[in-house]
Amino acid sequence: SQQGEEDPQALSIQEGENATMNCSYKTSINNLQWYRQNSGRGLVHLILIRSNEREKHSGRLRVTLDTSKKSSSLLITASRAADTASYFCATYLLYNFNKFYFGSGTKLNVKP
Amino acid sequence: EPEVTQTPSHQVTQMGQEVILRCVPISNHLYFYWYRQILGQKVEFLVSFYNNEISEKSEIFDDQFSVERPDGSNFTLKIRSTKLEDSAMYFCASSASGGNTGELFFGEGSRLTVL
Incomplete structure (x- = not known):
């Protein structure tokens, strides 16, 4: 499979703590994106990082990309109960036109 | 804010029946996709569509599946003979x-x- 795979599958933390999720992939990418899904809802785009970028920030989100290790991480700082959701990475492959691969997601539970 | 709308929200059908799922993409968008997700698990790519034709499809998207953009605004996914x-x-x-x-x-x- 060329899909991104998130790790861990599930993560439970207290409000105020940081949450880190990892994504690994297998082939060269053009960019990698992170999405969030509330239970039973559609996916919502969070952040995009290009293959020539190493780190990107958006509010409480920090994404890193290591193309040599074919991995990315999503850090949510000062988590809130409202951050409870599943988080997916999506890879847009080099040389593959118009196809995104999603992983299985990390289910994050933030306890109030 | 523009949004993608899908109908129906829930459909129950008997095995072997045909199903059409409808989507209205955001109006100035040019690239369209169908994904599926079984029981909150991984999100699986089915097909992408650009310039009125399929640009990529997965191994899941077999002859039972088809997509079309019948009127320039709707984007439909048809499953000809549904399986469990x-x-x-x-x-x-x-x-x-x-x-x-x-x-x-x-x-x-x-x-x-x-x-």
């Missing part, structure tokens, strides 16, 4: 510029239950 294993959430997504530079906007999904 087709039960899933089906998500439509659209993008202004494709994955090279832009994000995908997802609808809220259509839950398909095959009995």
Whole structure:
């Protein structure tokens, strides 16, 4: 499979703590994106990082990309109960036109 | 804010029946996608569509599946003869510029239950 795979599958933390999720992939990418899904809802785009970028920030989100290790991480700082959701990475492959691969997601539970 | 809309939100059908799932992408978007998700598990790519034709499809997207853009606004997914294993959430997504530079906007999904 060329899909991104998130790790861990599930993560439970207290409000105020940081949450880190990892994504690994297998082939060269053009960019990698992170999405969030509330239970039973559609996916919502969070952040995009290009293959020539190493780190990107958006509010409480920090994404890193290591193309040599074919991995990315999503850090949510000062988590809130409202951050409870599943988080997916999506890879847009080099040389593959118009196809995104999603992983299985990390289910994050933030306890109030 | 523009959004992708999908209908129906939930459809129950008998095995062997045909199902059409409908999507209205964001109006100025050019790239369209169908994904499915079984029981909150991984999000699986089915097909992408650009310039009125399929641009990529997965091994899941066999002869039972078809897509079309009948009227320039709707984007439909047809399953000709449903199987039990087709039960899933089906998500439509659209993008202004494709994955090279832009994000995908997802609808809220259509839950398909095959009995």
